[in-house]
Amino acid sequence: MTDLWPRIEGLIREAGRGIERPARYINHEWGCTYKPEAAYRFCMTYPDTYELGQANQAVRILCNCVNAVEGMAAERAFLPAADMCDLMRECGIPAFSLESCAPVAEFDAVGITLPHELAATNVLEFLDLAGIPLHSSERDDAHPLIMAGGPCAFNAEPYAPFFDVIMLGEGEEALPELLQLHRSMKAAGASRADILHEMAKVPGTYVPSLYEEVSEEEAQRTGFWVRPVFDDIPQTIEKRIWEGFAESDAYEPTIVPFTEVVHDRLNVEILRGCTRGCRFCQAGMMYRPVRERSADNIVSAVCRGLAETGYDEVSLMSLSSTDHSQIEEILRRLNHALDGRGISVSIPSQRLDSFGVEMAELVAGGKRGGLTFAPEAGTQRLRDVINKNVTEDDLFGAIDAAFSAGWRRCKLYFMIGLPTETDDDIKGIASLAQRAYDRAKRAVPENQRGNVRMSVSCALFVPKAATPFQWDGQIAPEEAQRRIDLLRRSVKYKAVDVHWHEPDVSLVEAMMSRGGRAVARVVEEAWRGGARFDAWTEFFSLETWRRACEECGVSMEGVAQTQWDTSYAVPWAHLSAGVTRKFLERERKLAFKEKTTPDCTMGACSVCGICPTPYSGIQTQEVRHG
């Protein structure tokens, strides 16, 4: 493979201080895997800069999986920062991988994870920089296989034309399967078309070029917006679940970056899946069933990982770590093992209803920065609608425990624009936050009360595929702004500050979340109009997206805001997270009746469709308590 490093190094030196953070591009980090002799080469990509993507779990896991295959090597690639992209284009240097600094276009296959709805234009920026045709239909045998996966695969239609293959669900087994299929068919001289057809038969694999769009009328009649062009590929693609997760080693080879990145610590995945069943939450649907790794596995993985990386912080990762049935044991054992070494153990997400005095003590670890809780809604009524089963008592109990144990700062996450929301619910957020602040102050010695800080962070509700609220439209940005202003007026305490997400950005997110293949045309038009790094405030431009929508004859508001009846066939009906449509419909009905559904790992099975027989897919180490 071509070594681009001499040219890239030259470019960086020439540019001097004109290129920010050159450490993004140098690789050679501790913990890198080099397999120069491997004949089949895979390039795993995160569609944003190094500092945002390096800690990404999918990148780490899938590189390790592919490197474990005989004769295969995986390398990482990230999108260079905007200044570097422009300079590379000027000098004719294509997008490159890190480990061997090889052009991305020289790889056998390229995998791009789709982490959120604003990464689409970056995908195109990356493909363009790599010199790879943007459309699957324009690629031939000289081009690598372009694959996608990750959360956005559950509504993949806005990305459909750009990818040869889209993988649904967990890739630990599926990715090596597909790559080995690719390798053997290529060796046998098979054509690209034949390879894609064969791949479409592999469970969990969506090959968009083999599914044609149908008319609106046919879509609503049959229930599907696209139809397979062959009889031997499925109408519905079901996500892959890696059955071996719980038994597998929690220790993963980890790369230690030189430059500062987000989540720059040892990340150990302790559990997968969350069945609390919050009705707005796509992750809860995408990753079920719940599977826990054992305390022994986790404790040993943390100790080994710290020894091998030299990190001073470890995070026990999952969607809801305090729900792990052995979490207290794990924290106790880790605090003991790491005592006196200046190493902190953190938990990214704590459930309010499982955060009590004991947890507060255990998660201490010396560094008491800020705690984050997510009540999501300001009134019990709305919390019941969204099935976020936490009460005010849970919140205040957690605050008592945390602030008595030494915390001083707390961040509360809420959402604005949830279905059935009224102004009372918005005022409820202010009331809850202020009462939480009062409670926090009471839990703290008088001379430290001035240090107590409470902050409220509001996201705008984005309806997501495979959730009970997938048929609900997003509220208009003007209405969102009105509610934000109402919230700000309602929060009287100076010590409680309010942050919110830009409604314009959320509008584009909602269009990407709910769109069909027509939105893919908008994505391309937006990119051609200059859109990239949309998740960065300094780059996002609603104007560019609006112009793109006009060019393509797509109504942004129409896609994002239209309220659909539950009988409406959604654009992603052919892509399944394993939960049934009936389940989603039932959950939505219950939402509007303000009735809650319990977590099946602690209560009755909610018949979501994921387990072959009730509870059979769940793997917890011990009994879970609510």
Add this chain to the structure above:
Amino acid sequence: MADFRLRVTFNKSGRLGMLSHLELARALERAVRRADLPYAVTQGFSPHMKIAFGAALPVGVESICEIFDVSLTEYVPAQEALERLQRASAPDLMPRAARYLQTGEAAASVAFPISRYEVRLSVPANALRVPEQIVVVRKKKEKVLHPAEFIRSMRFGAEDGQGGECVLAFELEAKKTGSLRPDVLLDAMVKESGVQDARVLSIVRTEQRPLSATV
């Protein structure tokens, strides 16, 4: 507390020349942990490793004489500590010597105010001129520096360079009021001389030393 202070001398070379001082500090701390050295930890609410670094090196400047001091709670023979560190280090950030400090020895960041740099250039070094003053921006304010105050010596021409490369060597003194960065000085010299297409190929700190006893 009877901490043992180990001073480690290391190289900063190759691609890792592009690391900033903070990035370097972070990388070294991690190497110390990987080496499983019994490092001391500060007391208090947010315990962290007791490690101190030498004078900062800008992005793009390499070195064969960087230092850090790490406090250990137990005595590990210096050679063994060095070997453990080397096994845990990236090749371009390689420790090459280690010794324990005597009581009262100056801390890493202030012990060696004089730094010697060797520079490889794309044009003959004697084509460059040192300007009278250099304007730098510090904390959004413009500040005027006089190179003569910082430059202790300067030698033009191929000295230790191989194969006819153009080498320039100079010594800079870090003052209490501030320092003149070697890369800033070179950029100013290139600009001042007006030589077309003059490029700095590499800058390497080759020595750090204390102020001389006599001028």
